[in-house]
């Protein structure tokens with residue numbers, strides 16, 4: 586399937602997650618494309634809204650769900666705010682999937698730490714579905730998610746369900762608590778110290794704001810996880826999504842083509858450096 590031209594999808598559901606975050610469940614209008622489309626957890630699509638523009642958005646669905654593709658979006662600017670107005674029945678353009686996703690084959694047989702911050706949890710959700718569907722193939726699973734305010738914690742029901750999986754721990758943190766907050770109060774990266782994993786046999790997957798990912802890397806290295814066992818999902822402005830325009834450059838890498846998921850050892854010189 587060509588990824589140069591947006592293919593038409595129809596919005597089949599719009600879920601309001603918070604005042605500014607929403608999920609669009611979409612489906613290709615051409616059933617042949619629907620059948621041919623496949624993605625790896627951690628990849629992203631370019632969503633195109635006529636008259637507004639096109640933006641990269643991670644795919645949060647279960648990769649085995651052939652029926653629909655979910656995208657959870659925070660309305661921050663021109664295109665995402667326009668997408669927030671979209672309703673079931675409306676049509677969008679979709680190009681993708683793009684990029685390299687999480688190292689889920691390499692993680693087989695290892696403990697897994699999935700560390701996410703804010704809406705950074707979105708690129709990790711399909712990886713969690715993937716592991717949950719093959720639970721026996723992986724070691725201890727730590728799902729560690731943090732938000733600024735407890736009210737920003739979307740997908741509470743999903744976290745509860747994941748906590749019931751065998752050999753799985755879900756640790757939640759908020760910088761500021763609401764009235765009913767029972768999780769940890771403080772930075773999400775503080776939770777790494779008490780998480781249960783064998784550092785020499787662990788694959789860590791991190792996504793969220795760059796400062797949070799930077800602190801997460803420091804804590805994981807302190808715990809003894811080797812730098813080449815840590816993977817990060819990086820966000821950059823994008824235009825072509827095909828490694829042509831250079832908008833998404835990170836040192837010698839293009840985030841759209843070589844990422845968004847990178848091995849920390851490969852991007853250490855350019856990661857979390859101002860202006861890069």
Ligand SMILES: Cc1cc2nc3c(=O)[nH]c(=O)nc-3n(C[C@H](O)[C@H](O)[C@H](O)COP(=O)(O)OP(=O)(O)OC[C@H]3O[C@@H](n4cnc5c(N)ncnc54)[C@H](O)[C@@H]3O)c2cc1C
Nearest residue numbers: 640641642643657658659661662663664665707820821845
């Ligand atoms: C690989 C990849 C995957 C992504 N996945 C998701 C996803 O699943 N869900 C999602 O909501 N976003 C995701 N993003 C980010 C999303 O693409 C941007 O938020 C979007 O491009 C902003 O475009 P806009 O036209 O709405 O805002 P612009 O008009 O381009 O920006 C308006 C303002 O918002 C600020 N801004 C831009 N991006 C962000 C941001 N991410 N957070 C806070 N402020 C921002 C800008 O600095 C600017 O001040 C992803 C980005 C990449 C590269």
Ligand code: FES
Nearest residue numbers: 824826830831841
């Ligand atoms: S968006 Fe054009 S090179 Fe990555």
